[in-house]
Every structure is written in C-alpha cells, then in structure tokens.
Amino acid sequence: MQPAFSVLSGTDHAGKSVVMRALAAEEPTWRLVSVDDDFLAPEHGVVSRLKSDLVRETLPGLGKHHSPDFVASLLQTAVVHLRDQLVDVGPHRPVVVDSYYYKILAKCRLIGADEEIFGWWRGFPQPRRVLFLDVDPAEAWRRSGEGARANRLEFHGEHVDRDAFASFQTELRALILAEVAHLPVDVVPPGDVATAVRRVREAVAREHG
Template identity: 55%
Template sequence: MSGGTTEFSDFPSLGAGAPRATTPFVVLLGTDYAGKSTALTEITELAPSWHVVSLDDEFLDSRHSLIGRLRRDLVSDVLPDLRHGYSLDFMVTLLQTATVHLRDSIERSPAGAPVLVDSYYYKILAKCRLAGADSHPMFDWWRTFPQPRQVLFLEVSPETAWKRCGEGAAANALEFYGQEPDRPAFEKFQSDLRQAMWEEVQHLPVTVVEEQDHVSRTVRILGEVMGRELG
C-alpha cells in the first residue's frame, strides 16, 4: 500500500487450491460500536474478491435469512424476558446456531478467497459469560472450532462507543448491565466484554488497531494484515 488512498490492488488474493476444511482466515474483533460493520462494508466495496463472514444481514446469503431472523428474535423476544420467560441455557442454545453458522461459512468459503470473519465465536462466548453463563458444555465445543491465523482487535474509546449507540438508545440487553442502558452500565459492560474476549484469544496472534479518525485508515491496516497472513 502507498499514498493516501486504498486501491483494489492493495488487497491480497489467495492462490487456488486451499483445502476447504482448513481454510485460512483472519478474525476482526472488537467491543460493541468499535466500527467493525462499517469497516467490513467498505472492504466489500474495495475488495469484492474477499469473502466476509458475518451475522449482519447485509453479509448473509438469502438462503441463510433464518440466521438474521433468529438474531433479531433474540434481541426482541428472548433478552427482554431472560431468566423469566427464557433461561440462560435457552439463550446459549439459540446463540449456538450463530456460532455453527460462522464455522460452516468459513468452511464453505470460495477456494482462493481471503476470508475475514466478523467476531467469530469469541464475542458471542464472552457475552454469554457476562450474562451469567460462566461455563457451559457448548463453550468447550466452540473452542475446538478452527482457529484464525490472526485476530485484528479494533479499539474504541468509551466516549465514541457511547455516542455511536445513541447514548444508549440503540443498545440491546447484551451491551450493558442492568435494566437501563445508562453510561456507567454501558461502559462497565464494554470494559468487561473487552477483557472476556481477550481471554478467549490470548493463545492467538493479535494485532491491536487503535481507534482511527477515518474508516479508510482502519481498512488500510486490515489490508496490510490480510496480505501478510493470507497473501
């Protein structure tokens, strides 16, 4: 990469023939409102040959719309009634569908495409722990899933994250402690989430990406790491 703009040629392209069962991939990780979705959207525009694996609707194939519906139902139906109408085990079981879908999507990646995975199971597992499911048999299974070549960890300041969530207006119940998303409850949860995710990836190479003043700078760093790890 050179100059002040990001070009299509800056992004790597893997050679054909990578074994599907051991597809190399990189994980993009960060606390809530760290800017992962924005960066992934820009990457898909600049480097359409990359294969982005994410639970966000814009990255889900139409065949997998069920995953998006389950995610929305989790937020709208399960989390508000957690521990009363739904148990922690039920929440974990529902989130199991998301983790398996992410794993399967990695294995289905097009041969030769650089693969970038949004959060993988690390963030889901960390949030389950913070919700009160400190240990669960499914967690042990998730930890046997294929591991990435590298984790890119996006940092975000508490001030920026709070602003991006509309000062709590857009936050769901797995983004803050307690009943109301006031700033202390939000910031404490995000701090604990960061620690819990680090515990899950401490055995892996991690590149920390400090908060940038523009998404293009974040994307440039992602491109450099992807080129080094998968090129």
C-alpha cells in the first residue's frame, strides 16, 4: 500500500520551516517529516551532521574540490531519510513532508549533477498533494539577509548577489513545479504566515479526511 502524505514545497526562504513549526504546534496529532533539526529524532543525528558538513565544508568547494555529483550524493542521504520516514505511515493520520526530494532534485539539476542520479528518486512513493508556498525572489532575498544567509545551493556562481540569487530562485521554482506537474498542486500565494498556515492546514485536512 502506498503511504498517504502531502508535501510542503517551495523555493528557498519561502517560509516552509515557519509553517512546519506552526503545524507542529497547532496539529500535534499530525506527523511532520523534515531534515530540519527541530524534526529529527536523536537517533537521526547523522542527518544533521551531514547537512552541517555539506554547508560548511563541501559547498564552498563546489566546482573546485567537489563535483556536482559528489554534492548530489551527499544530498541523497537526506532524500533517502525522508523516504524512510514514510515506511510506517498509516492511511488516516495526516502526514506532511518538507520538500521531499523535489527541491533537492531541482537544485542538483541546476548545479549540473548527472541526470541518471535522479531515476531512483523518481520511483519513490508519491504524495496525494503538493502545497507550494510561493514567494517573490525579491522577498526571498530580503529574508536571506540580502545573501548573508545564502549558501552555494541558493545562487548561481561562486559569489552571491541579488541577480545571482534571483535567477537561481526563478529557475528553481520552474524546475520544482515541472517535477510535480503529474501531481495535484496547490500554489499558496505570498502573504502573511497565519494565512499560509491556515491554507495548508485546510488543504491537508481535506486531502486526508
């Protein structure tokens, strides 16, 4: 039996983490799956450590010391972790997965990773619905501290500026939406956090009865 779940997606700094934390507070019976530290069990600390090493040590050397395929291989650990958390999902408890493999796949394509890597991911269980949090690249740039909190998987080139960030985020959005085009997708327009959380809650509740 395919697990029943929804995916919360969006580009960088769209507000997914904020919405996930709000859902955790407002819907304690829902199961929320993410590689954010707030949602990782102690026995999954290796996921957090690998993510930290990726950002601090690997991404600065992208294209110099580490190939796009190497970066994709590290990111695959997060992809497989998210998939593994769906193994024992029941049919009645609402389950929301943060980004799933769609955003990671889109980022790996943008940095030039080998397309053959993604065939396995695309065979993973598919959600009932995708909730896509939309955000204007200019607003995402502001939320990133005008690039101060951006990593090498959020902008084109080696040095972040507004144009490099905006072009990456625009392409990322298009690739994510193309990747989920075979699924029901609700685009949650930009707005305040409370409205976004309400719309996500309502859509997930409808989908999972």
